[in-house]
Amino acid sequence: MLAKRLSENHDNLMFALRRKGSSKVEIKTAAQISTNKDILAHLDQKDAHMVGFTTATEQAVEERKQMAQLKKQIASLEPCQA
Numbered sequence: 001m002l003a004k005r006l007s008e009n010h011d012n013l014m015f016a017l018r019r020k021g022s023s024k025v026e027i028k029t030a031a032q033i034s035t036n037k038d039i040l041a042h043l044d045q046k047d048a049h050m051v052g053f054t055t056a057t058e059q060a061v062e063e064r065k066q067m068a069q070l071k072k073q074i075a076s077l078e079p080c081q082a
Contacts, residue, residue, distance in 0.1 A: 011058070011061065012029050012030065012031075012054075012058050013029070013030055013054050013058075014027050014028070014029060015027070015028050015029070015030065015033060015051070017033070017039065019042065020042075030051050030052075030054035030055040030058060031055050031058065031059075033051045033055075034051055034052060034055045
């Protein structure tokens with residue numbers, strides 16, 4: 001893993017990866033890395049832990065946003081007339 005940086009367009013971290021023996025750099029999100037067994041197999045333990053923690057944190061943030069949005073939608077509904 002070469003670097004990590006917060007995406008300007010999204011609320012997630014982007015990771016720059018380069019395989020040993022290659023000059024090609026790939027940019028991936030934590031979610032993309034965590035679902036790619038080939039990449040995970042080549043990460044050291046510290047980097048793999050960071051990717052897992054980042055993935056979980058980003059998913060929790062997204063879930064909170066979705067819950068807030070649902071609560072707003074529910075609050076805007078008119079009560080049912082009985």
